[in-house]
Amino acid sequence: MTDKNTKKQLPGLLGFLIKFFQISLYIPIQIIFIPFAIIGLIVAIYKEMGKSKKLGISFSAIKALQYRWFMHYFDTRPDPLSVAFTKKFSCESHFGMWLVMGALIISQRLFGFTTKLGKLVEPGEETVDSTAGIRVLTFDKIMVKYVDEIDQIVLPGAGFDLISLHFTKGKDVKVFELDQANTLNLKVETLKKAGIKHDWITYIPVDYASESWVDKLLEAGFDKTKKTLFLWQSVSLYLEDDIVKDTLREIADLCVDGSIIAQDFYSKVFASGEYSKAAKKFLSIIEKMGEPSKFGIDMSNDPKAAVESFLKDCGLKMTEYIQFGKKLDIEPFYCIVEAKKL
Numbered sequence: 001m002t003d004k005n006t007k008k009q010l011p012g013l014l015g016f017l018i019k020f021f022q023i024s025l026y027i028p029i030q031i032i033f034i035p036f037a038i039i040g041l042i043v044a045i046y047k048e049m050g051k052s053k054k055l056g057i058s059f060s061a062i063k064a065l066q067y068r069w070f071m072h073y074f075d076t077r078p079d080p081l082s083v084a085f086t087k088k089f090s091c092e093s094h095f096g097m098w099l100v101m102g103a104l105i106i107s108q109r110l111f112g113f114t115t116k117l118g119k120l121v122e123p124g125e126e127t128v129d130s131t132a133g134i135r136v137l138t139f140d141k142i143m144v145k146y147v148d149e150i151d152q153i154v155l156p157g158a159g160f161d162l163i164s165l166h167f168t169k170g171k172d173v174k175v176f177e178l179d180q181a182n183t184l185n186l187k188v189e190t191l192k193k194a195g196i197k198h199d200w201i202t203y204i205p206v207d208y209a210s211e212s213w214v215d216k217l218l219e220a221g222f223d224k225t226k227k228t229l230f231l232w233q234s235v236s237l238y239l240e241d242d243i244v245k246d247t248l249r250e251i252a253d254l255c256v257d258g259s260i261i262a263q264d265f266y267s268k269v270f271a272s273g274e275y276s277k278a279a280k281k282f283l284s285i286i287e288k289m290g291e292p293s294k295f296g297i298d299m300s301n302d303p304k305a306a307v308e309s310f311l312k313d314c315g316l317k318m319t320e321y322i323q324f325g326k327k328l329d330i331e332p333f334y335c336i337v338e339a340k341k342l
């Protein structure tokens with residue numbers, strides 16, 4: 001998984017001429033695709049929104065899977081597993097997404113026409129729009145960094161992320177994935193349909209809001225004496241404050257020396273939808289699908305200190321801090337951190 005699409009823009013007239021040439025080729029291709037794109041959009045929306053609502057599946061998890069599909073086809077992160085999964089997934093349409101995105105994908109492949117979806121920004125230059133891709137790559141790097149030195153990996157709120165399948169196959173590590181029953185059961189069903197081997201992973205259906213995820217984890221064979229990586233990606237945003245704190249305190253209790261927790265945080269302003277129009281639009285769609293954003297940290301003053309102090313309250317010591325958009329003159333909105341038990 002590479003950052004190969006993180007490129008500097010070609011300067012001046014040459015860059016302009018190349019872009020002009022690319023757009024001139026792209027427009028007719030897109031026009032041909034329009035009727036197909038409309039059909040694709042209808043099919044994809046029916047599956048993502050209609051079917052998922054009927055089945056009680058996490059829409060935010062579907063969107064995260066969809067982004068990984070984009071990354072695969074726009075060549076920013078190869079992910080054949082997510083593609084194979086999507087093909088058999090009842091709440092997304094691989095075919096529909098191809099019809100919607102086909103003109104862009106073909107244009108990128110044939111003559112290098114790239115849009116935001118086909119580019120990665122430099123670290124520290126992330127905006128809300130460019131966060132999704134860098135987030136995925138950052139968690140990949142964390143996984144690679146620790147996978148050979150820990151004994152267990154726990155993903156509370158794994159959704160349809162296949163990161164553990166990707167990085168732990170054939171490794172001597174136990175993996176536990178937790179999520180709400182409907183979402184997790186559909187994940188396992190889809191993995192089977194897609195013929196994706198997953199027998200070394202233990203899937204634990206649980207709702208943090210009403211059940212003890214720790215009891216379920218221990219019942220499933222989690223060993224409290226072993227070094228563990230907890231990967232909590234894009235979940236806290238959707239939980240009540242007290243559930244986020246309780247979960248982190250429980251994670252701290254489960255950590256032995258050498259254990260790591262990696263997770264992300266959004267700012268309070270972002271979670272409230274007031275950060276930007278793009279953020280508001282995205283969050284309001286997710287909210288309409290039953291997942292309102294609830295938790296954020298006040299990052300208005302000193303975001304690093306605020307996150308560090310929040311983690312300390314939960315019994316954790318921050319060891320790494322990556323603030324998105326740090327090099328830009330923008331209000332802090334998101335960070336990825338690593339922590340260990342205090």
Ligand SMILES: C[S@@+](CC[C@H](N)C(=O)[O-])C[C@H]1O[C@@H](n2cnc3c(N)ncnc32)[C@H](O)[C@@H]1O
Nearest residue numbers: 058060061064157158159161180207208209233
């Ligand atoms: C944005 S998705 C992220 C999924 C995955 N970590 C990823 O990066 O693709 C948020 C996930 O949190 C899960 N989640 C939210 N509230 C939960 C709860 N109360 N109990 C268990 N899981 C929950 C959702 O089902 C969903 O899969």
